[in-house]
Amino acid sequence: MSGLPPGPPPGPPPTEGLGPATGKQLLSACWGMLREDREMLLLPFIGAVFALIAWVILFVPGFLIGWAVSGQSDSQAGPIVGFVLGTFAATCVSVYFQAALVIAANIRADGGDPTRAQVLGLAWQRRGTILKWALLTTTVGVVLRAIQDRLGAAGAILGALGGLAWGVATFLVVPVLVSEDVGPVTAVKRSATVLQQTFGTSIRTTLRFGLIAIVLWLPSIALAVVGVVLLGRGTGADALGITLIAIGVLAMIVLAVVFSAIGAYARALIYRYAVGKPTPGIPTELFAGVFRRKGLLSR
Numbered sequence: 001m002s003g004l005p006p007g008p009p010p011g012p013p014p015t016e017g018l019g020p021a022t023g024k025q026l027l028s029a030c031w032g033m034l035r036e037d038r039e040m041l042l043l044p045f046i047g048a049v050f051a052l053i054a055w056v057i058l059f060v061p062g063f064l065i066g067w068a069v070s071g072q073s074d075s076q077a078g079p080i081v082g083f084v085l086g087t088f089a090a091t092c093v094s095v096y097f098q099a100a101l102v103i104a105a106n107i108r109a110d111g112g113d114p115t116r117a118q119v120l121g122l123a124w125q126r127r128g129t130i131l132k133w134a135l136l137t138t139t140v141g142v143v144l145r146a147i148q149d150r151l152g153a154a155g156a157i158l159g160a161l162g163g164l165a166w167g168v169a170t171f172l173v174v175p176v177l178v179s180e181d182v183g184p185v186t187a188v189k190r191s192a193t194v195l196q197q198t199f200g201t202s203i204r205t206t207l208r209f210g211l212i213a214i215v216l217w218l219p220s221i222a223l224a225v226v227g228v229v230l231l232g233r234g235t236g237a238d239a240l241g242i243t244l245i246a247i248g249v250l251a252m253i254v255l256a257v258v259f260s261a262i263g264a265y266a267r268a269l270i271y272r273y274a275v276g277k278p279t280p281g282i283p284t285e286l287f288a289g290v291f292r293r294k295g296l297l298s299r
Contacts (some may be wrong), residue, residue: 063081066080099178
């Protein structure tokens, strides 16, 4: 968990002759690691619950502060301040649990056997950095939201493009914050540098990974929809509808938790591969396809 030396990271091993990894392959590889760390699957769920609680806790005082500062004349000030503070709190909690998952992936990749208490404790040691990063990303989100609200259709386009660019630039921020002793701004630069100096993200792999998630979600959504349709059609139909809705919602929650954990593990391992760290138990060729060489851009 020590900081890496400054400067450009070493590139991944040569990938000539290797086809791009598919989302299914990367999913299977990360799921294989998580099967050894099953207790980590609970972290995304706990994180989501605590993030919601944190949002509510800070929204209320934020609403009251905005309402009082505006002289009780601006009905929008309270919700805006409450939303910003609540989002900041929820982001802090979410990043904390993401960091814990990344730490777990690093420990597993280094041959260790992580526990929930261990990774949460190590993530807590990064609490100052997590708070700074949450403040930065919340600020960017608020600015993008303001652009969307104030500039109409043009703002919607600019906001979407800005959000996409920010998402790409910060793709590996949490692994950087966990592995390197840097601040949030430097972490964004390092995240972008790792991608720019080595490889760009494979669109094909990303799309396939997303498609797998959608396909797995469809049956759960279908169950919930059928359950809603059955409501109001009699006692027996109502009971069946409620049951189907409960099963569908529970299945969606489970899938969301699993994919959140897999996503954190995948980013941790992609970062390790990109900076030349070993990824034991994961075939190198899987990660060779996660990135594509910038041949045209570097000429």
